[in-house]
Amino acid sequence: MRSAEALTAPDPNRLLEVRGVKKYFPITKGFLKRTVGYVRAVDDVDMYINKGETLALVGESGCGKTTLGRCVLQAIKPTAGEVYFTTRKDERVDLTTLPYDRLRVVRRDMQMIFQDPYASLNPRMTTLNIIAEPLVCHRLMSGSRLRGYVRELMETVGLNPHHLERYPHAFSGGQRQRIGIARALATQPRFLVCDEAVSALDVSVQAQILNLLMDLQEKMNLSYLFISHDLGVVSHISDRVGVMYVGHIVELADTAALFDRPMHPYTKALLSAKPVADPRRKSHRIMLEGEVANPSKLPPGCPFHPRCREAAAECGERKPEWREAEPGHYIACHRA
Amino acid sequence: MPGKDDDSVILEMRETRVRFKMDAGLLKAVDGVSLSLRKGATLGIVGESGCGKSVTAGAVFRTLPSYAEVGGDILLYEKDGKRLDEPINIAKLNPTGPEIRGIRGGNIAMVFQEPMKAFSPIHTVGNQIIEAIRLHVEPDEGKARRIAIDTLGLVGISSPEQRIDEYPHQLSGGMRQRAMIAMALSCKPAILIADEPTTALDVTVQAQVLDLINKLKAEINTSVIYITHDLGVIAETSDEVAVMYLGKVVEYCAVDALFHDPRHPYTRALLRSIPTADKRRKGRFDSIRGTVPYPMNLPERCGFFDRCDLAEEGLCGRSAAPMVEAAPGHFARCFKVEPYAAKEVV
Amino acid sequence: MTADATLGGKSTRGPLLGGGRRKARSSYEVASQWRLMWWKFRKHRMAMAALPIICIMYLLTMCCEFFAPTLPLTRFKSHKDCPPTAIHLFREGEFIGPYILRKDSGMDPVTYRRVFVDTDEVVKMGFFVHGEPYKMWNLIPTDIHFFGPVESGGEFFLMGTDSLGRDVFTRALYGGRVSLSFAVVSIFFTFVIGLTLGGLSGYMGGFVDGIVQRAIDVIMSIPGIPLWMALAAALPKDMSSYTRYLFMCVIMSLVGWTGLGRVVRGKILSVREEEFVTAARLSGATHGRVIFKHMIPMFMSYIIVSITGSIPATILGETSLSFLGLGLQAPTISWGTLLQDCQTIEAIAQQPWKMFPALFIVVTVLMFNFAGDGLRDAADPYK
Incomplete structure (x- = not known):
């Protein structure tokens, strides 16, 4: 099904490799919880992330990008597929088969920044305890050394280190997001999943946080899986971009290639839909007809074909292959 | 600024203030806003969260909570399609009285960010729209239903004869938003207030809804107050724009001037900090340092003082900045902006 | 549309702070969940009034041996079904401290029902008086009662007695x-x-x-x-x-x-x-x-x-x-x-x-x- 060449080659630069990951949520009914169907949140996804690279996933709500991000970190166990991750000891492990205790150790190297800066911090803990949580869990530090290190972290992310004893309710959204970032950085991971990390913030604060993320990447050689619905943000921060539509990645390419020469009809529509902050440039919109497909009742063939203006008979019959149309430019479409 | 003599103005706010009486003090959510809305035009109000843009809309619609105090004037020059000799001052009306209820829905309609909140979940969409029509336009039930179906069709809902009998939860997010627009427009209001109507929607659906609002505006000649935090949406919808910061309008001008000749340092910084796909490069964003202060017990000075690159201690830090006419019809609230003919407006 | 919705989470700070005093502003940032709850609880007047009453209730009943003027099983044989005793402070216009009048029982000549009438005999009342001996919490033997007749054996019934002559209040x-x-x-x-x-x-x-x-x-x-x-x-x-x-x-x-x-x-x-x-x-x-x-x-x-x-x-x-x-x-x-x-x-x-x-x-x-x-x-x- 998938083009094996690019994905199987053991590349020393690879940090993360996702192969054929699926996540089906069962739909149950009745007292006995009989399974009557599945919501295919993520359906057969392949991708990889290199060291020090940012891969962005974009798509509309319900496309499965958040589920995919959580499957990568094993916050949700995927139904099928493998997730290979290279740890700081340069071991290549399959996270999906790792036992609980080994996985807990590997968590040092991969962390997550959440969308909602209000819900993702325990309101009953002080800033110190929140940021120190991963260090305490992994028994890496304690006492005054821990305190000093948390202070350092707070400074790194642009927080006043004197606010150590404050509770999250005393901070604004942007500052809370910084606390979340400091927590994610505490164990000096090499990989971060940013799940809509700036979507809840105002534009001016959003820019501050994006700058911080980029600075940290440079300083600590971090890799990001950057999940967002905002094409503008994605175009600035990522090296490569994957576009998702109801559980499938439909196109994945270098940022420049994707924005300048989109191939998939859905990518084209998505790019044209974003309002441009310039009244002189009237956009040429590709209006999509109909609604996003229901992930529990996917149409046969290409999931996008009922809304696709370029669709042909073949699109409704056969699922398009995941192929490399140009070097580094992957696409799943019969017509492109 | 356009005034009473200007025939095209349908709604005018003069020094409108909204204060929330809290235990800890007075929260100035809207602090002296003067704006005017022309017939058939769209006035965009843009700003970050907490700048008072939604409260401004609430003041016009008089749906603020009881502890809000509305001051200044909000003048409505047209009612039921007729030009009034003496404008109605909405700010002085009893917020629960019969007059404002007559204006609400019929003359001024509102579209909210969350359509689920506007619709009652226990009645069908159709019933709620028909109810509004019977209240303001057409008392006959059969005719009202006809109008409701037509309006649902107008907003692009397929097979409106069936959809009219569905409950709000049976519609998708985009459809619900369309249904709410249909409800707002069913009485052909002179003014439509749209408060972040597309913020909760996906880009492709947002594109459909924006298109719809623009199309309908042209068709039924409604004036629109469009409230959003998204400058891109403003660029696509508005004729005139007011940028709000900390309860004050800091820049007020035609949409083209805002994007191509912004004067206020806040507007400039805001425009620079939007990540857009077309000025793409991997690199740092221009951001505004600091955060918006909490609008309670603030010192008497320019609200943007702490975050402004041009701020001057002796000047901007001393008193509130005046509104300056930087170019004809282009106002900015800043000490550093040169008035085009040394003419100062309060 | 409320102020909360428009101003984001920040506005919660207003009403919350109001509960605390001015100085609370600085401690708000470092206030834990329980402290915040206490601030909010403090704003509820009825609850704040109820709290001390509940405490008094528990104090009175948990130390009931001490607060009760007598023992629950002591029977005052001559005072069955006796109505509450009134406490007086003034005797013939003169303040002489709390006292009660001893009650005598008699028979109503019409209904043949037993009635109690106050005599002129003054029984002085006092705090921390010696009364019937008991063991506090079954441990400490003592005979001190919080309130009662100064001389032990005085018949004082704050809430009357029952049909066996036992003190209802106790x-x-x-x-x-x-x-x-x-x-x-x-x-x-x-x-x-x-x-x-x-x-x-x-x-x-x-x-x-x-x-x-x-x-x-x-x-x-x-x-x-x-x-x-x-x-x-x-x-x-x-x-x-x-x-x-x-x-x-x-x-x-x-x-x-x-x-x-x-x-x-x-x-x-x-x-x-x-x-x-x-x-x-x-x-x-x-x-x-x-x-x-x-x-x-x-x-x-x-x-x-x-x-x-x-x-x-x-x-x-x-x-x-x-x-x-x-x-x-x-x-x-x-x-x-x-x-x-x-x-x-x-x-x-x-x-x-x-x-x-x-x-x-x-x-x-x-x-x-x-x-x-x-x-x-x-x-x-x-x-």
Whole structure:
């Protein structure tokens, strides 16, 4: 099904490799919880992330990008597929088969920044305890050394280190997001999943946080899986971009290639839909007809074909292959 | 600024203030806003969260909570399609009285960010729209239903004869938003207030809804107050724009001037900090340092003082900045902006 | 559209701060959940008024030996069905400190009913007086009473006496000890059962959840009083009063845990989905740490609210059962058994002072309800 060449080659630069990951949520009914169907949140996804690279996933709500991000970190166990991750000891492990205790150790190297800066911090803990949580869990530090290190972290992310004893309710959204970032950085991971990390913030604060993320990447050689619905943000921060539509990645390419020469009809529509902050440039919109497909009742063939203006008979019959149309430019479409 | 003599103005706010009486003090959510809305035009109000843009809309619609105090004037020059000799001052009306209820829905309609909140979940969409029509336009039930179906069709809902009998939860997010627009427009209001109507929607659906609002505006000649935090949406919808910061309008001008000749340092910084796909490069964003202060017990000075690159201690830090006419019809609230003919407006 | 919606989360700061004083502003940032709850609770006037009354209630009843002027089983044979004694301060226009007038009993010549008349004999009252000897909490032998006639043996009945000549006020305090501690003990059992079963149900889900939820449905569908009666009737008659007390507590909690069980299950289900719980797991926290450090503290406040809410119900439940003669039984004194004396119309008509224990119940239940209201408002200080 998938083009094996690019994905199987053991590349020393690879940090993360996702192969054929699926996540089906069962739909149950009745007292006995009989399974009557599945919501295919993520359906057969392949991708990889290199060291020090940012891969962005974009798509509309319900496309499965958040589920995919959580499957990568094993916050949700995927139904099928493998997730290979290279740890700081340069071991290549399959996270999906790792036992609980080994996985807990590997968590040092991969962390997550959440969308909602209000819900993702325990309101009953002080800033110190929140940021120190991963260090305490992994028994890496304690006492005054821990305190000093948390202070350092707070400074790194642009927080006043004197606010150590404050509770999250005393901070604004942007500052809370910084606390979340400091927590994610505490164990000096090499990989971060940013799940809509700036979507809840105002534009001016959003820019501050994006700058911080980029600075940290440079300083600590971090890799990001950057999940967002905002094409503008994605175009600035990522090296490569994957576009998702109801559980499938439909196109994945270098940022420049994707924005300048989109191939998939859905990518084209998505790019044209974003309002441009310039009244002189009237956009040429590709209006999509109909609604996003229901992930529990996917149409046969290409999931996008009922809304696709370029669709042909073949699109409704056969699922398009995941192929490399140009070097580094992957696409799943019969017509492109 | 356009005034009473200007025939095209349908709604005018003069020094409108909204204060929330809290235990800890007075929260100035809207602090002296003067704006005017022309017939058939769209006035965009843009700003970050907490700048008072939604409260401004609430003041016009008089749906603020009881502890809000509305001051200044909000003048409505047209009612039921007729030009009034003496404008109605909405700010002085009893917020629960019969007059404002007559204006609400019929003359001024509102579209909210969350359509689920506007619709009652226990009645069908159709019933709620028909109810509004019977209240303001057409008392006959059969005719009202006809109008409701037509309006649902107008907003692009397929097979409106069936959809009219569905409950709000049976519609998708985009459809619900369309249904709410249909409800707002069913009485052909002179003014439509749209408060972040597309913020909760996906880009492709947002594109459909924006298109719809623009199309309908042209068709039924409604004036629109469009409230959003998204400058891109403003660029696509508005004729005139007011940028709000900390309860004050800091820049007020035609949409083209805002994007191509912004004067206020806040507007400039805001425009620079939007990540857009077309000025793409991997690199740092221009951001505004600091955060918006909490609008309670603030010192008497320019609200943007702490975050402004041009701020001057002796000047901007001393008193509130005046509104300056930087170019004809282009106002900015800043000490550093040169008035085009040394003419100062309060 | 409210100010909250438009101003984001920030506006919560306004009303919250109002509760604290000016200086609270600086400590707001470092205020823990409990401190925030206290600030919010403090704004609830009724609850703030109820709190000291509840405390006084518990103090009076837990130290009832000391506060009662006499002993619960002491009979004043010549003063059966004696009405309350009035306390005077002035004698012929002159302040001479608190005193009572000794009562003499006589016969009403018309109705042949025994009546009490005040004599001219002044009995001085005082604080910390020597009275009947007792053992404080069954440990310290003493004869000091908080308030009573200065000379021991004075017949002082603040709330009258019952048909056997026992002081109603004394008995109400001793009964309060049983009734109020009964509430606490049975709430403890309720807490244990509700937390365990509700927790299991929420955390494990699936089959366990189904069983527990159906059990709750069944228990909730049986009317309370008949169920208590059935369970109480199953207890052997010759049980010691102490074991009976414990068994009654267990019975109350067997019936009463269902509400708490539902609350706990619901909270676990919602807390499990909270982002910060996922964050803790991704930080490498073990299962135990996630549960005890992140999940339980999150809904502790709700549990306290739920418990405060069920204390009045427990008190009322115990009293009703005892009143019906199915709960605690004489010689155990509780508010319920005391009210058994008022089961006849005649008693209510002729000796209304025997209803005083009911006043204790009403006050206690009301105060707990007020306090529960305040707690409910304060339970989520972040809203």
